[in-house]
Amino acid sequence: xxxxxxxxxxxxxxxxxxxxxxxxxxxxxxxxxxxxxxxxxxxxxxxxxxxxxxxxxxxxxxxxxxxxxxxxxxxxxxxxxxxxxxxxxxxxxxxxxxxxxxxxxxxxxxxxxxxxxxxxxxxxxxxxxxxxxxxxxxxxxxxxxxxxxxxxxxxxxxxxxxxxxxxxxxxxxxxxxxxxxxxxxxxxxxxxxxxxxxxxxxxxxxxxxxxxxxxxxxxxxxxxxxxxxxxxxxxxxxxxxxxxxxxxxxxxxxxxxxxxxxxxxxxxxxxxxxxxxxxxxxxxxxxxxxxxxxxxxxxxxxxxxxxxxxxxxxxxxxxxxxxxxxx
Numbered sequence: 001x002x003x004x005x006x007x008x009x010x011x012x013x014x015x016x017x018x019x020x021x022x023x024x025x026x027x028x029x030x031x032x033x034x035x036x037x038x039x040x041x042x043x044x045x046x047x048x049x050x051x052x053x054x055x056x057x058x059x060x061x062x063x064x065x066x067x068x069x070x071x072x073x074x075x076x077x078x079x080x081x082x083x084x085x086x087x088x089x090x091x092x093x094x095x096x097x098x099x100x101x102x103x104x105x106x107x108x109x110x111x112x113x114x115x116x117x118x119x120x121x122x123x124x125x126x127x128x129x130x131x132x133x134x135x136x137x138x139x140x141x142x143x144x145x146x147x148x149x150x151x152x153x154x155x156x157x158x159x160x161x162x163x164x165x166x167x168x169x170x171x172x173x174x175x176x177x178x179x180x181x182x183x184x185x186x187x188x189x190x191x192x193x194x195x196x197x198x199x200x201x202x203x204x205x206x207x208x209x210x211x212x213x214x215x216x217x218x219x220x221x222x223x224x225x226x227x228x229x230x231x232x233x234x235x236x237x238x239x240x241x242x243x244x245x246x247x248x249x250x251x252x253x254x255x256x257x258x259x260x261x262x263x264x265x266x267x268x269x270x271x272x273x274x275x276x277x278x279x280x281x282x283x284x285x286x287x288x289x290x291x292x293x294x295x296x297x298x299x300x301x302x303x304x305x306x307x308x309x310x311x312x313x314x315x316x317x318x319x320x321x322x323x324x325x326x327x
Contacts, residue, residue, distance in 0.1 A: 005313075006035035007144035007178070009042040009083065009135075012060040013050070016067040017203035019188040019196035022246070027148050027183045029072040037078035038142050038310055041065060044083050044090070045135070048128045049121050065299055070207055070289040081306035083138065088314035093130075093137040095321055096163055099170060100133050104162065108132050109155050136160040140167075140175050141314050148181040171324040186246060189239035193221040207289040210279045217243070217275035222267045229266040240267070240274050247277045 139160050164175040190202025204216050226233040235241035235257045259265040
């Protein structure tokens with residue numbers, strides 16, 4: 001029986017951090033065995049916010065490919081490529097934009113929230129408003145059966161289904177309506193206690209060196225009410241303990257929890273232990289990344305083959321779409 005097709009994408013906005021990995025990419029690694037998977041570095045999407053810095057985009061794209069390969073994305077099991085290496089994305093986006101009602105875009109929850117949240121960039125562009133249509137084109141171009149998403153992305157996926165239904169109704173098409181694979185996204189605190197985000201500058205890169213990891217962990221915020229080493233602490237509000245829950249053994253988590261509440265372990269020692277555990281967990285990724293940096297031709301070949309595999313599907317879809325709309 002043929003595998004169902006899975007589509008997912010990630011924006012190249014700098015080195016992959018723990019939030020990216022645990023929230024999405026680790027799930028890709030687990031799913032790539034079970035699905036006919038297409039994983040996109042969505043560089044066209046990045047132009048909605050970094051269109052004024054082409055050199056940064058070029059460097060970030062390359063970094064992200066290396067990071068994805070480092071953490072376990074296997075090009076033998078999937079198609080991994082740049083979105084821009086498959087020009088059919090642009091054509092399907094244009095076709096779909098012609099029949100997508102404007103109110104469908106302005107009601108997307110993330111549109112208003114991003115406009116309010118991001119003040120240092122001009123988001124009053126056609127491209128930013130039309131972002132969900134390009135996202136729909138990404139999914140429908142590969143006739144994806146499933147899309148792994150977090151809860152916050154469900155409105156985008158529902159819009160994709162609405163666009164597919166409208167296209168199918170208008171042109172007697174047969175785009176499948178993709179279903180979600182809801183991903184459990186653990187809350188990953190940044191070094192300042194807020195949600196880990198590149199926009200906050202509080203991330204821990206997955207492929208950071210051991211020295212970098214230790215420095216970042218040592219500056220993490222802990223229980224603000226704990227002033228002296230022997231003061232009782234509250235692990236429930238401590239970012240560092242959140243990392244222990246993700247990376248330390250269950251028995252050790254219980255020991256640290258009890259010791260913190262009794263004031264028997266200091267924050268510095270707790271951070272040092274957390275950093276050591278994190279370094280050990282991420283060591284294989286770091287070693288793989290160094291090997292990939294030493295072999296740039298391999299990365300080039302991965303991207304080339306990935307785009308070729310993706311275009312086989314994309315060209316078939318766009319040919320059918322062109323005929324249906326009368327082009």
